[in-house]
Amino acid sequence: MDEMTVAEAGAALGVTGRQVQRLVAVGHLTLSRKIGRSILIDTRSVYQRKHEEPRQGRPWTQTNAWAAVVMLSHGRLDWITIAQRRRIAYRLATASADDLVRLAKNRAEVQHFRCHPSLLHELEPHVIPTGTSALSVRNAATFGLTISNDSVDGYVPVESVAEMVEVYALTPDPAGQVTLRTVSEERAFAGGRLPAPAVALDLAESLNSRERAAGIAQLAQLLDSRKQ
Structure with missing residues (x-):
C-alpha cells in the first residue's frame, strides 16, 4: 500500500487525525493526492516519521549537515567557521548512528517521480548516485543488498530539477522509480562524487x-572510528 488515509496514518503514528493534518501542513508528512475534501498521505513518509524518535537538539541546517558528512569522510572543509567545526565535531563524538540520521535529515529535499523505463539510463548520468544506486555489485553483496537497474536515486542541484522534469517527462509519484534529492549546498560534492557517509545516511533512511540496517552499520563504524 503506497497511500494512507488520515485515519490510517494517525493509527500508525499514535496521533489524532487533526495532528496528522498538521504534520502534512508543515511538511513532516507527504501529501500524495486529494479526493474531494479527503487527503491521501504517502505511506513512506508516515513510516519515516514513525522511525524518528524524539530527541533533544534540532536537526542541522543543510550547510552544517553536509559539513558533518565531509568531516566524517575526512574531506576538505573550508566553508564553515572554526566555531561551527568544533560544535559539529563535538556532536559527532557523542552521537549514535540513529542520532546522526536525525541530525542530518535536512541535507536535501527528497522528491519522487515516475519516468518511462526507456529514459532511465539517459537520466542516470545527470544525477550523483546514492543509496543502492551508488554501490558496486561487490559492495552491495557485502551487506546482503541487491542493485536495481530499474530505478534511479541521486542528488541534483535544486535549480536543475525543473529542466530535468521537462526533458525526461518526470511525473510526481510517491511510488515512482526516480528519487531526486535536491540540494543548494554543492560544495560537498568535490569532483562530482558523493561522500560515502551520505550514501550511508540515505540507506539508513530507507524503509x-x-x-x-546496512546504512546504520556503516554510520556506526564511521562514528566509532572518530572515537578511537
Whole structure:
C-alpha cells in the first residue's frame, strides 16, 4: 500500500487525525493526492516519521549537515567557521548512528517521480548516485543488498530539477522509480562524487529493513572510528 488515509496514518503514528493534518501542513508528512475534501498521505513518509524518535537538539541546517558528512569522510572543509567545526565535531563524538540520521535529515529535499523505463539510463548520468544506486555489485553483496537497474536515486542541484522534469517527462509519484534529492549546498560534492557517509545516511533512511540496517552499520563504524 503506497497511500494512507488520515485515519490510517494517525493509527500508525499514535496521533489524532487533526495532528496528522498538521504534520502534512508543515511538511513532516507527504501529501500524495486529494479526493474531494479527503487527503491521501504517502505511506513512506508516515513510516519515516514513525522511525524518528524524539530527541533533544534540532536537526542541522543543510550547510552544517553536509559539513558533518565531509568531516566524517575526512574531506576538505573550508566553508564553515572554526566555531561551527568544533560544535559539529563535538556532536559527532557523542552521537549514535540513529542520532546522526536525525541530525542530518535536512541535507536535501527528497522528491519522487515516475519516468518511462526507456529514459532511465539517459537520466542516470545527470544525477550523483546514492543509496543502492551508488554501490558496486561487490559492495552491495557485502551487506546482503541487491542493485536495481530499474530505478534511479541521486542528488541534483535544486535549480536543475525543473529542466530535468521537462526533458525526461518526470511525473510526481510517491511510488515512482526516480528519487531526486535536491540540494543548494554543492560544495560537498568535490569532483562530482558523493561522500560515502551520505550514501550511508540515505540507506539508513530507507524503509527497506536490509538497506536501513546496512546504512546504520556503516554510520556506526564511521562514528566509532572518530572515537578511537
